[in-house]
Amino acid sequence: MQSSRPSIAPSDRSWWLDEALKHEGNVPPAAPLEGACSVDVVIVGGGFAGLWTALTLKSRRPDLSVALIEASICGSGASGKNGGKVHGYWSSLGTGVQALGPDGALAIAKAGDRAQDGIRAFASASGRDIWWREGGNLVVATTPAQETKIEDVVRLAGELGAQDHVMALSREEVHARCNSPTFRRGLFFPDAATVHPARLARALRQAVIDRGVTLFENTPMLGVDPGRPSCRVRTPRGQIEAREIVLATNVALSAMREIRPHVSIFSSYVVMSEPAPERLVAMGWTGDEGLADLRMFLHYFRKTPDGRVLMGSGSGPVGYGDRAETRQLTHDGPSIARAETGLRRLLPAYHDVPLARAWGGAIDVSSDRLPFFKTLPGTRIHYAGGFSGHGVNATYIAGQCLASLVLGDKDDWAALPFCTRALPRLPPEPFRFAGASAIRSAILTCEEADERSQQAPALARAIAHLPKMLGLRIGVR
Numbered sequence: 001m002q003s004s005r006p007s008i009a010p011s012d013r014s015w016w017l018d019e020a021l022k023h024e025g026n027v028p029p030a031a032p033l034e035g036a037c038s039v040d041v042v043i044v045g046g047g048f049a050g051l052w053t054a055l056t057l058k059s060r061r062p063d064l065s066v067a068l069i070e071a072s073i074c075g076s077g078a079s080g081k082n083g084g085k086v087h088g089y090w091s092s093l094g095t096g097v098q099a100l101g102p103d104g105a106l107a108i109a110k111a112g113d114r115a116q117d118g119i120r121a122f123a124s125a126s127g128r129d130i131w132w133r134e135g136g137n138l139v140v141a142t143t144p145a146q147e148t149k150i151e152d153v154v155r156l157a158g159e160l161g162a163q164d165h166v167m168a169l170s171r172e173e174v175h176a177r178c179n180s181p182t183f184r185r186g187l188f189f190p191d192a193a194t195v196h197p198a199r200l201a202r203a204l205r206q207a208v209i210d211r212g213v214t215l216f217e218n219t220p221m222l223g224v225d226p227g228r229p230s231c232r233v234r235t236p237r238g239q240i241e242a243r244e245i246v247l248a249t250n251v252a253l254s255a256m257r258e259i260r261p262h263v264s265i266f267s268s269y270v271v272m273s274e275p276a277p278e279r280l281v282a283m284g285w286t287g288d289e290g291l292a293d294l295r296m297f298l299h300y301f302r303k304t305p306d307g308r309v310l311m312g313s314g315s316g317p318v319g320y321g322d323r324a325e326t327r328q329l330t331h332d333g334p335s336i337a338r339a340e341t342g343l344r345r346l347l348p349a350y351h352d353v354p355l356a357r358a359w360g361g362a363i364d365v366s367s368d369r370l371p372f373f374k375t376l377p378g379t380r381i382h383y384a385g386g387f388s389g390h391g392v393n394a395t396y397i398a399g400q401c402l403a404s405l406v407l408g409d410k411d412d413w414a415a416l417p418f419c420t421r422a423l424p425r426l427p428p429e430p431f432r433f434a435g436a437s438a439i440r441s442a443i444l445t446c447e448e449a450d451e452r453s454q455q456a457p458a459l460a461r462a463i464a465h466l467p468k469m470l471g472l473r474i475g476v477r
Helices: 015-023 049-059 092-122 144-159 171-177 197-210 250-257 276-280 333-346 391-407 431-451 460-469
Strands: 035-044 066-068 138-139 167-169 184-189 214-216 224-226 230-236 240-246 264-273 290-293 297-302 309-313 356-365 372-375 381-385
Touching: 015 197, 015 356, 035 049, 035 230, 049 066, 049 197, 049 391, 066 171, 066 240, 092 144, 092 184, 092 197, 092 391, 144 167, 144 184, 167 171, 171 184, 197 214, 240 391, 250 264, 250 356, 250 381, 264 333, 264 431, 297 333, 309 333, 333 356, 372 391, 381 391, 431 460
Parallel strands: 035 066, 035 240, 066 214, 138 290, 240 381
Antiparallel strands: 138 184, 167 184, 224 230, 230 240, 264 309, 264 356, 290 297, 297 309, 372 381
């Protein structure tokens, strides 16, 4: 039985953010909003989605006046805490087909390719060192039960004509990329990359400033007032009037009654090791692949240029209703312990490498596990949510889609299912929290038993099977 006590306490800030701030020379925050101002568009949220939206708007319409407010500093939230794995939707064809049908699944996968191109173009601009590495994504089975999923993925890709986007790998081919004794067969998705997420966020911050966006940091939104011809965003020491409002506030959107029925709040935790590049060489992990296993509450991992390994576990506790930003969802010791156990078990060469940092945070999981970008009916308030733990690529798409919604462009971005589909409704509270918590616990019990080559208790197996029986999608895979 794995320990529920980690060897390191969780931190409020990610290793990524501290490294990025040091790299850029500890640039001071932008001044907070004081008083009143008026612009064409105000964006709430200084993470990837808000920053890509601001940059896209100024690229399409340089004459627009755009302001962006961030409750803390840009990159301090989910955008600076994630694993920095960048991939589109070829690896999520099953989810896409269930939610959207074959044509919709292919449409979002092709949009993900366009997003990879856009992020690559931004990353390659002169002077931007954001650790962009295009090594693909290696998804490995670590148990016989996980191996059964491989054939289903390959079969579906073949049926959709997407066989060029996924390769089945033998155990020997997997070990040639990363030789861990726990790895069995696997899948390789060549479209994927890795990035330093906080450096990307900070580079986007500077790019929007350079484009003439007015940035206010340490400026939380207290409320938004719809209206015509202008809306209003209220903050502690001022307000902004704008024709259009964009809400890119991640899990905070779950507080809105229009959005609450369509999202549940889970959480994800990571540990970052100290550098040990010689261990990477010893296990033959010399490429730039990102990795993940085939659990429902997956482990996701990648390395850094100096030989650190980040190991994440998407198995954190569930949030209740709209109370997503609770300490429980950022300081859960057992979830940190699961991430640490994953590091030691999946990469035994790192069994004694000390940890440098651990952190976690809430993730907004949509009712069909795909993001959504929409406009509140009868208003000029646009929003992005439901990134479901896969936000780096999807936030670029969000920026394009939200810009199209703001500008009224009837283009390919606005026509994507991300903008047009009807979202399933989830049960109300307290049933949503109780059901999600019970199913999460049962799935974890089953997956941990599977990794010990044991059979989980019958009750756990029955509860874990409920989402499939009911046609529901739960978790972050």
